[in-house]
Amino acid sequence: MLDGNHAAAEGVRLSRAQVIAAYPITPQSPVTEKLSEFVERGELDAQYVAVESEHSALAVCTSASMVGARVFTATSAHGLAYMHEMLHWAAGARLPVVLACVNRAIGAPWSVLNDQQDSISQRDTGWIQIYARSNQEVLDSIVQAYRIAESVYVPVMVCYDGYVLSHTEMPVDVPTQENADRFLPAYKPHTILDPANPKNYNLVTLANPRVNAEGVLCHGYMELRYLLQEALQNSRETIIKVGQEFGELFGRSYSNVVWQYGLDDADVVIVAMGSLAMEATVAADMLREAGHKAGVLGLRVFRPFPKTDVAKALEKRRLVVVFDKNISYGSEGATCSEIKSTLYGSSTGAVMRNYIVGLGGRDVKAREMADAVSKSLLSMKDGDLNQEYPEWICAI
Amino acid sequence: MGTRDCQHICDESSPAIGEAGKTGDWRDAFPSIDDEKCIPAKQTKPACFLCWLYCPEAVVSKTVPIQIDMEYCKGCGICAEICPAHAITMISEESSSATEKG
Numbered sequence A: 001m002l003d004g005n006h007a008a009a010e011g012v013r014l015s016r017a018q019v020i021a022a023y024p025i026t027p028q029s030p031v032t033e034k035l036s037e038f039v040e041r042g043e044l045d046a047q048y049v050a051v052e053s054e055h056s057a058l059a060v061c062t063s064a065s066m067v068g069a070r071v072f073t074a075t076s077a078h079g080l081a082y083m084h085e086m087l088h089w090a091a092g093a094r095l096p097v098v099l100a101c102v103n104r105a106i107g108a109p110w111s112v113l114n115d116q117q118d119s120i121s122q123r124d125t126g127w128i129q130i131y132a133r134s135n136q137e138v139l140d141s142i143v144q145a146y147r148i149a150e151s152v153y154v155p156v157m158v159c160y161d162g163y164v165l166s167h168t169e170m171p172v173d174v175p176t177q178e179n180a181d182r183f184l185p186a187y188k189p190h191t192i193l194d195p196a197n198p199k200n201y202n203l204v205t206l207a208n209p210r211v212n213a214e215g216v217l218c219h220g221y222m223e224l225r226y227l228l229q230e231a232l233q234n235s236r237e238t239i240i241k242v243g244q245e246f247g248e249l250f251g252r253s254y255s256n257v258v259w260q261y262g263l264d265d266a267d268v269v270i271v272a273m274g275s276l277a278m279e280a281t282v283a284a285d286m287l288r289e290a291g292h293k294a295g296v297l298g299l300r301v302f303r304p305f306p307k308t309d310v311a312k313a314l315e316k317r318r319l320v321v322v323f324d325k326n327i328s329y330g331s332e333g334a335t336c337s338e339i340k341s342t343l344y345g346s347s348t349g350a351v352m353r354n355y356i357v358g359l360g361g362r363d364v365k366a367r368e369m370a371d372a373v374s375k376s377l378l379s380m381k382d383g384d385l386n387q388e389y390p391e392w393i394c395a396i
Numbered sequence B: 001m002g003t004r005d006c007q008h009i010c011d012e013s014s015p016a017i018g019e020a021g022k023t024g025d026w027r028d029a030f031p032s033i034d035d036e037k038c039i040p041a042k043q044t045k046p047a048c049f050l051c052w053l054y055c056p057e058a059v060v061s062k063t064v065p066i067q068i069d070m071e072y073c074k075g076c077g078i079c080a081e082i083c084p085a086h087a088i089t090m091i092s093e094e095s096s097s098a099t100e101k102g
Helices: A004-014 A029-040 A054-066 A077-082 A084-092 A135-152 A177-183 A221-250 A275-289 A307-313 A334-343 A366-381 B039-043 B050-054 B078-082
Strands: A019-022 A047-050 A071-075 A098-103 A128-131 A156-161 A258-261 A268-273 A294-299 A301-303 A319-324 A351-356 B029-033 B088-092
Touching: A004 A029, A004 A098, A004 A135, A004 A156, A019 A029, A019 A054, A029 A047, A029 A071, A047 A054, A054 A071, A054 A077, A054 A084, A071 A077, A077 A084, A084 A221, A098 A135, A128 A135, A128 A221, A135 A156, A135 A177, A135 A221, A156 A275, A177 A221, A221 A301, A258 A275, A258 A307, A268 A275, A268 A334, A268 A366, A275 A294, A275 A366, A294 A307, A301 A334, A307 A334, A319 A334, A319 A366, A334 A351, A351 A366, B050 B078, B078 B088
Parallel strands: A019 A047, A019 A071, A071 A098, A098 A156, A128 A156, A268 A294, A268 A319, A319 A351
Antiparallel strands: A128 A301, A258 A294, B029 B088
């Protein structure tokens, strides 16, 4: 039995991270405590760098990655916000940093409890984002994250819900080190700082391409940004391939970037991400008992957004209800926007509804989700097809 | 030809002359040296060289007389500011023809 934080630390140990720099913050702190124990006891051959802030933690990780080390950091909420600048830097420098984000609400007002506003707010920093729905997925996703990051040279954020997963014990199978080593080869940097071969990396880059001293046309800023977008676009295949190979070795396959529950004959689909999607399966069962053909589409990967997978899964449905544990103020939930964007121009005729739920640790009950779906079905019958803004499940 | 041929996936350069392109293109004023006033030129021996010391682009030579590499001089004017003999004048590129620049 392991809680999510311990599972994350085991994943890092199995991945043989060489440099760990992290600053403790609730609910992530036990990850850093466990990792420093591993290093102290000699169970993990790594440098544990005690830093004074999250910004420094990621600065240490990017620097260590530049000299060829496999690195890890973890944070939550305000800590992730404080890393914002360095998140862009790690992605722009194409460094395969792996970060565990233990999802927590952001103040004001102050909260230490769970929602997904922290990682969603970092959506556009160029990181791959994977959301775990169980503690087993936390461990497995960390190990896979290194394979993915070091194949496509894009940093990976493994996100899991604070408390719901981080502090809740579940049965977790911890692979053997031998098998982990078979799955994860040593890190091969694409570039490396080496005094014997001096290079400059990521200095002032001009708007236009430039011809260097050897007469080679080199990227300008836009070309480098294009390559990052291209890497994210192409990473879906790598994520799936790595997930399949993981399954072959460990018996737990991650062969898709989305997962489905009872979708085959469903005309009503609930969409959610992280642990919320597990709650949604209970809501779907309740709806089935009430005579509705309901199923769940769970998002495992948010960046790159799995456009083709989502479009295929939502073909020929009547109603799609998206639950978001985040809100883009003045618009709607982030996953809802993504799904609407994905479905534009597709043949789905589905009506869409968005509910904002579970902010700041508010408990989300399966019954509430089922009721929200029933309410959406009723409003459809009344001819209400387009919803301008999301509804909130709260006491206002 | 696109930029993929450089095979970089992040911004990368090597410390070498001309690595950032012909940065003299950036200039909108160029330094003109009056050897009648310039101390090493006047004394015909190595002296002063404050322009050499202060030039952020390292395009001033430590020779008698001094020479400025106009392919990479960005025209910042620091040499003109620092010269104790007021031997260097910044001249606008617009107000000068190519022949005047030599």
